[in-house]
Amino acid sequence: MAGRKVTNTFNRLSPFQRFYLIAVAALIVGPFAPLIIQSLAFRWAWPNLLPSVWWLEQREKSPIPLAWDYVLSPYSRIYEATINTMAIGLAVTVICLAICLPAARVLARERFRGKNSFEFFLSLPLIVPEAAIGIALLMIFINLGLAGSYVGIIIAHLIPTIPYMVRMLTAVYQGLGREFEEQAMILGANRWQILRMVTLPMLMPGVVAGALFTFLVSSNIFLLTFFLGQGKIITLPTLLFSKISGGTLDASAAGITLIVSLPGIILLVISERFIKEEAFGKGFGN
Amino acid sequence: MTGMNKSALLKGLMTASALALMTSLAYGDDAAKQFRTDFLDGKASWDDVKARAAEEGKINFYYWGGSDTINVWVDSVVTPALAAEDVTLNPVRITGTKDAVDLVLAEKNAGKGVGEGSVDAIWLNGENFYTMSQQDALFGSFAQKVPNSSNFDWNEDDPRSLLNLRDFGVVTNSQEIPWSGQQYVCAVNRQYVDAANTPSTFEDMKKYLEANPGKFTYVKPPHYVGNTFVQSVMYAFNPDGNGAIPFQQSIGDLGAEELARLIKPGMEYLRAIEPMLLGADGGKARYPEDIAALDGLFLNGEVHFDCKFGLYAVHTGLQTGTFPEQAEAFIFPKGLMIANKNYLAIPANSPNPASALVFANYMASVESQASKLEKAGMPVGIDIWKLAADQAAMVEKAAPKHYGVTQEELDANVAPDTNASLVDVIEATWLEYIERGSSASIEEIVAKSAKEIAQ
Numbered sequence: 001m002a003g004r005k006v007t008n009t010f011n012r013l014s015p016f017q018r019f020y021l022i023a024v025a026a027l028i029v030g031p032f033a034p035l036i037i038q039s040l041a042f043r044w045a046w047p048n049l050l051p052s053v054w055w056l057e058q059r060e061k062s063p064i065p066l067a068w069d070y071v072l073s074p075y076s077r078i079y080e081a082t083i084n085t086m087a088i089g090l091a092v093t094v095i096c097l098a099i100c101l102p103a104a105r106v107l108a109r110e111r112f113r114g115k116n117s118f119e120f121f122l123s124l125p126l127i128v129p130e131a132a133i134g135i136a137l138l139m140i141f142i143n144l145g146l147a148g149s150y151v152g153i154i155i156a157h158l159i160p161t162i163p164y165m166v167r168m169l170t171a172v173y174q175g176l177g178r179e180f181e182e183q184a185m186i187l188g189a190n191r192w193q194i195l196r197m198v199t200l201p202m203l204m205p206g207v208v209a210g211a212l213f214t215f216l217v218s219s220n221i222f223l224l225t226f227f228l229g230q231g232k233i234i235t236l237p238t239l240l241f242s243k244i245s246g247g248t249l250d251a252s253a254a255g256i257t258l259i260v261s262l263p264g265i266i267l268l269v270i271s272e273r274f275i276k277e278e279a280f281g282k283g284f285g286n
Numbered sequence: 287m288t289g290m291n292k293s294a295l296l297k298g299l300m301t302a303s304a305l306a307l308m309t310s311l312a313y314g315d316d317a318a319k320q321f322r323t324d325f326l327d328g329k330a331s332w333d334d335v336k337a338r339a340a341e342e343g344k345i346n347f348y349y350w351g352g353s354d355t356i357n358v359w360v361d362s363v364v365t366p367a368l369a370a371e372d373v374t375l376n377p378v379r380i381t382g383t384k385d386a387v388d389l390v391l392a393e394k395n396a397g398k399g400v401g402e403g404s405v406d407a408i409w410l411n412g413e414n415f416y417t418m419s420q421q422d423a424l425f426g427s428f429a430q431k432v433p434n435s436s437n438f439d440w441n442e443d444d445p446r447s448l449l450n451l452r453d454f455g456v457v458t459n460s461q462e463i464p465w466s467g468q469q470y471v472c473a474v475n476r477q478y479v480d481a482a483n484t485p486s487t488f489e490d491m492k493k494y495l496e497a498n499p500g501k502f503t504y505v506k507p508p509h510y511v512g513n514t515f516v517q518s519v520m521y522a523f524n525p526d527g528n529g530a531i532p533f534q535q536s537i538g539d540l541g542a543e544e545l546a547r548l549i550k551p552g553m554e555y556l557r558a559i560e561p562m563l564l565g566a567d568g569g570k571a572r573y574p575e576d577i578a579a580l581d582g583l584f585l586n587g588e589v590h591f592d593c594k595f596g597l598y599a600v601h602t603g604l605q606t607g608t609f610p611e612q613a614e615a616f617i618f619p620k621g622l623m624i625a626n627k628n629y630l631a632i633p634a635n636s637p638n639p640a641s642a643l644v645f646a647n648y649m650a651s652v653e654s655q656a657s658k659l660e661k662a663g664m665p666v667g668i669d670i671w672k673l674a675a676d677q678a679a680m681v682e683k684a685a686p687k688h689y690g691v692t693q694e695e696l697d698a699n700v701a702p703d704t705n706a707s708l709v710d711v712i713e714a715t716w717l718e719y720i721e722r723g724s725s726a727s728i729e730e731i732v733a734k735s736a737k738e739i740a741q
Contacts, residue, residue, distance in 0.1 A: 044607075045586050045610060138392070142396040148404055241381070242381045245576075248581065248582035251607070
């Protein structure tokens with residue numbers, strides 16, 4: 001059904017609108033085409049439009065794994081990097097939520113002296129350059145024995161994610177009046193029941209959006225991970241950097257690039273569906 | 287971010303944080319200290335080392351991870367071989383060797399003493415070794431104390447031992463063990479250049495560029511591959527005509543004035559060819575940042591030559607599709623193809639020093655050297671004349687094919703590399719005179735650079 005709706009709408013567009021729509025789509029999808037071809041190539045040199053030798057032709061002859069054989073082999077470290085990225089992202093999201101939920105509640109509902117400056121203070125980590133934070137943290141973490149550890153990286157990832165999460169959750173809390181909770185209280189619910197059955201379900205869309213966003217940010221942080229992981233802990237962004245820092249994209253680098261972009265695409269699809277259809281579709285309290 | 291900026295930043299921040307955090311200086315792990323002293327004094331037998339290595343059970347090896355073939359070799363050959371010694375190899379792939387050196391120094395400056403760091407072995411040479419030895423960050427003279435040291439020539443009276451005893455002219459004191467011996471070899475794309483037009487001297491190359499502008503470039507210093515190209519130019523245009531010989535002395539012995547006199551014609555040559563290099567037509571000459579970028583230009587036919595360290599570069603390039611089909615090596619510059627070795631070093635604060643020694647010993651074995659040569663196309667670092675006949679035959683059999691040149695021709699055109707203390711000054715001079723196009727004279731630039739580096 002959704003498909004037909006899109007086609008109908010597309011037909012109703014003026015030629016100009018259609019042209020721009022296609023241009024935007026081409027700009028977004030376009031870069032992936034050469035990437036996919038490169039990932040399947042053995043030798044692809046100027047001025048050939050397509051590789052002169054494909055990976056599959058060379059596959060049997062080569063003594064070492066090429067292209068996707070390399071990417072999907074343990075040699076490429078792609079599995080390790082994916083698991084690390086996921087685990088770190090998940091831990092960062094959970095800790096971030098645990099910190100930000102209570103904080104957002106206070107910021108949305110309470111008034112206290114210095115609240116405005118405090119809110120400004122919260123966004124400071126987004127203003128300070130990551131490199132400055134990274135190097136300073138590295139020196140501190142080396143002393144604390146946290147450099148090159150998962151704990152160190154997770155702490156570092158909290159710095160750029162907390163400001164976003166707090167802002168998002170504060171906005172959601174502000175949209176959620178006290179009256180629903182008061183109503184439940186009048187009807188005899190205890191604090192735990194209120195939290196579980198009233199507050200959390202109503203906060204859900206904001207929590208999910210914030211969590212997805214945090215995860216996405218965490219799984220894309222390069223510099224802090226690079227500094228604090230000291231090369232010992234590899235994630236998808238650091239793996240990609242070490243592959244393509246030469247400025248040349250060979251077949252295995254193209255394959256890794258494609259895989260690195262997968263989590264983002266999957267999460268975007270999930271968040272699109274979930275937030276639009278499930279959460280915001282139903283709306284608050286309707 | 288460039289390496290230089292990063293290290294400057296690190297240095298500043300290190301001092302600041304050391305003060306701010308009131309770091310109590312750690313004294314190091316006593317057992318590791320005892321082991322280090324015992325081993326270096328010859329009191330620990332090799333069995334003791336192996337026993338301690340099995341106890342440590344782990345080694346963190348930091349190496350440049352930019353080559354798929356080397357990565358596959360390390361994972362599929364070295365890891366199982368060390369597992370047989372009860373040591374788990376943790377290969378840490380880095381984008382630049384300097385990152386590992388910076389890490390060791392940062393940890394050292396943060397008070398992480400013997401046994402308390404995180405790096406056990408580094409693949410390095412030249413400036414990186416020089417930095418570590420200057421900062422007293424090396425484990426000690428171990429290379430002649432491991433069993434497989436017999437595969438190397440340590441006899442100072444034999445000139446062939448030079449590359450085991452000196453790394454870019456700096457005395458190694460056995461603080462690193464040779465791993466691979468490389469030579470600066472240029473490849474040519476036969477699709478564009480036939481044998482008659484192939485240059486063999488820098489003057490030939492200039493003529494080639496006059497006829498085919500834009501078809502050559504070299505990796506940008508301070509990358510070591512670029513530095514090496516610049517050094518071979520300096521040798522070729524040495525006004526005394528004695529090539530590499532004066533460049534073996536340190537800057538202190540040679541003096542800035544003399545160095546300026548020696549490199550002036552070479553620098554002038556580099557400035558003269560700059561308008562004919564890749565991209566110079568459309569403005570500024572383009573120097574690729576590293577070998578991967580240069581290989582890309584070579585593959586695409588944007589340049590006709592590809593100069594880098596790589597005795598078997600054509601073999602590997604054809605095997606991985608990163609070189610054009612008609613690539614071939616050629617002798618250039620005649621008689622001045624710089625050869626050197628690269629090494630494995632153990633940092634002073636290595637957390638698993640015994641495992642690192644077992645690892646270094648394994649890497650120096652004939653079996654591992656032959657398999658590295660065959661599977662990763664990396665030349666051996668051991669000295670063939672020190673091997674038994676069957677071992678030498680094993681190495682010979684493992685050697686990949688040469689394309690366009692023979693081993694004899696390569697050997698006949700060897701030149702030594704430049705003293706590490708001069709490398710820095712020549713590099714700084716290149717950056718000032720060529721990259722920034724400074725109008726100051728070579729003499730002024732060299733004097734200024736030498737002074738700054740000495741500080």
